[in-house]
Amino acid sequence: EEGWLIYWTRDVEDEATRQEEKRKTSEKSQGCSEGGHEQGEMEAENVLRKQRHWEKQVAAKKSRRKEEKLRRKMNRTGTEHQFTKRVMKAITKERLAEARSTGLKLCVDLSMTDCMSDKEISRLAGQLRRLYGLNKKVTRPFHLFLTDLREDSRLYRECVRMNDGFLNYTMDITDESCLDLFPPELVIYLTPDAEEALESVDADKVYVLGGLVDESITQAGELSVHTARLPIDEYMVKKDNVKNFHSKILAVNQVFDILLTFCDTGSWKEALQMWFSPGKGYVVAGGDSNSII
Numbered sequence: 001e002e003g004w005l006i007y008w009t010r011d012v013e014d015e016a017t018r019q020e021e022k023r024k025t026s027e028k029s030q031g032c033s034e035g036g037h038e039q040g041e042m043e044a045e046n047v048l049r050k051q052r053h054w055e056k057q058v059a060a061k062k063s064r065r066k067e068e069k070l071r072r073k074m075n076r077t078g079t080e081h082q083f084t085k086r087v088m089k090a091i092t093k094e095r096l097a098e099a100r101s102t103g104l105k106l107c108v109d110l111s112m113t114d115c116m117s118d119k120e121i122s123r124l125a126g127q128l129r130r131l132y133g134l135n136k137k138v139t140r141p142f143h144l145f146l147t148d149l150r151e152d153s154r155l156y157r158e159c160v161r162m163n164d165g166f167l168n169y170t171m172d173i174t175d176e177s178c179l180d181l182f183p184p185e186l187v188i189y190l191t192p193d194a195e196e197a198l199e200s201v202d203a204d205k206v207y208v209l210g211g212l213v214d215e216s217i218t219q220a221g222e223l224s225v226h227t228a229r230l231p232i233d234e235y236m237v238k239k240d241n242v243k244n245f246h247s248k249i250l251a252v253n254q255v256f257d258i259l260l261t262f263c264d265t266g267s268w269k270e271a272l273q274m275w276f277s278p279g280k281g282y283v284v285a286g287g288d289s290n291s292i293i
């Protein structure tokens, strides 16, 4: 009996242990599924968060695009002269082509370049580039001629080398002289040494600038044509300066700047004030815009 009791007690104990283990396993598995549920919720939350973030980004991009579109539209309507580069280029080309038939005529006489140094040739090529550059920018450009310019000359080669697009410049480049091209009675050679001051710029005349850098050489005097100087004595006075330097001789592009501005404004005073180099020791005299001293 005692033995049976012992066996029975062991059985009961075993069963209790089995039950306990079963409960623990069941609890464990229950706990596991709760954890899995939590993890699933976290993943879903992550997906939602990502989706919200993505939606925000799309909305921001959309509004940026809308703003940009509006800004461009305002630019177009607000400033009527805002043309694209391509349109500007086409307008310039059109103006220069028009100038070839109706523009005021200006020649740069390049017959003296053979006796110039290489340095002077380079400087002259730079001055021609600036002269053409300004003519391109204005509303009413001149019809420009580079005369006595041979293709095998140093100046021609230097212009091609230094001046971008020189071969496509809208101007007449010729090895003929200005007096071969135009009747002498129509030619007005501009020179600082002339007695007469230039008063106006007329459509039926041809204005000639000497393609020289050296201020001591004069070309105009050797030709039997009408000469004129810029009206510096009429509108300007000497200005005191340390070196006591005063010169009325300008580079070709500077003379051209003054002519263009005079044609645009009708005022010598304004043109000289704007372009006469301050280093030359002259200033425009006071008074009305076109009053002569």
Ligand SMILES: C[S@@+](CC[C@H](N)C(=O)[O-])C[C@H]1O[C@@H](n2cnc3c(N)ncnc32)[C@H](O)[C@@H]1O
Residues within 6 Å of the ligand: 189, 190, 191, 192, 193, 208, 209, 210, 211, 212, 213, 214, 215, 216, 217, 218, 219, 220, 228, 229, 230, 232, 248, 249, 250, 251, 252, 255
């Ligand atoms: C550097 S300058 C040469 C100066 C040279 N002694 C001469 O008399 O031709 C170049 C050219 O610019 C023009 N020029 C310069 N200063 C001028 C002025 N004050 N009046 C008229 N033309 C001028 C002339 O056509 C001149 O030939």
